[in-house]
Amino acid sequence: MPLHILGPMVVIGVIGVAILLHLMGLSKRLRFDESTARAAWLRHFPDASVRTVHVAPDGHAALIHSTDGPGIVWAMGADSAARFVQGARPEQRPDRLVLHFRDIGTPTIRLAVPAALQDDWLKEIGPL
Amino acid sequence: MTDMMTYPDVVNLAVPFFIAAILIELTWIAVKGRGGRYETRDAVTSLVMGAGSVASGILLGFIAWGFFMVLWQITPLDLGTSWWVVLLCFVLDDLRYYWVHRFGHRIRWVWASHVNHHSSQHYNLTTALRQTWSGTFTFMMVMRAPLILLGFHPAMVLFAGGLNLIYQFWIHTEAIGKLPRWVEAVMNTPSHHRAHHGRNPRYLDCNYAGVFIIWDRMFGTFVPEIESDKVDYGLVHNLGTFNPLRVAFHEWIGMLRDMTQPGLTLRERVKYAVLPPGYSHDGSRQTSDQIKEDHLRANPKDRGTPGFS
Helix, strand or coil, X not given: CCHHHHHHHXXXXXXXXXXXXXXXXXXXXXXXXXXXXXXXXXXXXXXXXXXXXXXXXXXCEEEEEECCEEEEEEEECCEEEEEECCCCEEEEXXXXXXXXXXXXXXXXXXXXXXXXXHHHHHHHXXXX | CCCCCCCCCHHHHCHHHHHHHHHHHHHHHXXXXXXXXXXXXXXXXXXXXXXXXXXXXXXHHHHHHHHHHHHHHHCCCCCCCCHHHHHHHHHXXXXXXXXXHHHHHXXXXXXXXXHHHHCCCCCCHHHHCCCCCCHHHHCHHHHHHHHHHCCCCHHHHHHHHHHHHHHHHCCCCCCCCCCCHHHHHXXXXXXXXXXXXXXXXXXCXXXXXXXXXXXXXXXXXXXXXXXXXXXXXXXXXXXXXXXXXXXXXXXXXXXXHHHHCCCCCHHHHHHHHHCCCCCCCCCCCCCHHHHHHHHHHHCHHHCCCCCCC
8 A cells, every 4th residue: 555545544543543532431541449449459469468558639549558568559541550669769749749760661650649748648658 | 486476565455444443343342332442542552553563564674575585585496376375375374473473472582572562451453453663673584484495485475474464453352252163263263362462370371373273272372261260451560651662662671671780690681581571580570480370379279270281
């Protein structure tokens, strides 16, 4: 197929599918409560039992204290990702707490934690 | 010997069909309320990965093609272009695909290229298009050398590979359950390939087939999809990004970081490239075999069941 046909077809196809999915309401991010955050963590780390769960105010992430250390589970679209936080570099912004990792597959986790709560969260996370 | 031979570029020609099939699957799911899930950013990432893969083929395809044409000049054999030669080429190329795919899961250098195909936590027709950008750098083109040296023209071999890829498109769906027994026995099906995309311990490293599932049955890697162990799609450690560049290259960078960390012997550095994903010199990570063993320690009743034998 000539490139001048293939190229526009692909671009229009991608944009069209994206708009359609968004209009169908399929861009909603996963929200956690304590129970679903616990379950999501165990899905990623079945061997690291959960001790405590702190759900972020917007419900899109949670701080987990597990038997293997602290970690974050957060919404990746309609699904979740999770990781331990050792080695993270925290950055405090007015409206969010950002954790930076030296990991090309998970460079940052943005937590919607307001400034007033950030110190509490960092204290809960403990030394990084 | 035939130097010039042309076959249609079937993958590019299939693009309109891919887009139409995605819309049909999406409509089916919306109408029926079952048969899979879609999410905007995940689907867009998959589609962009697909477009990037086509672009990568256009930009880098000359390397493999040049290699194949050198082999074609060397070989004294020419099987011609009869329909049965094309059919035989398709079947043998599928066997080639099985081994390339198996290496893709068991050799980290090759996994670095293939991992992106497994990086979605969804399983729908867009997942099929989440293809590699870096296949050339795995050097798996050498796996096609025997076919060309046997007398199959390089254009025919690539044509067979294209048909193989198109076949695999439709099996990336949850909208189709199990097919009649004879089909499930011989062909790769949505059910078999769902198991292949599972991150459950049972389903790690199984069902490498492209078109014919018989290769997995022959080489002992077949695991059926089991109702009581619902497939959980994605990677053992799922990605925290939808950025296509990061999806495409994260494992290459991770592997190179591992290989170049200070204090390793040369042997350890090489092991990071050639041993299965999850190898680490200090035992801090787990390979799929170790994950399965851990699972069996916690669930001894599963020992001897499919995927744990």
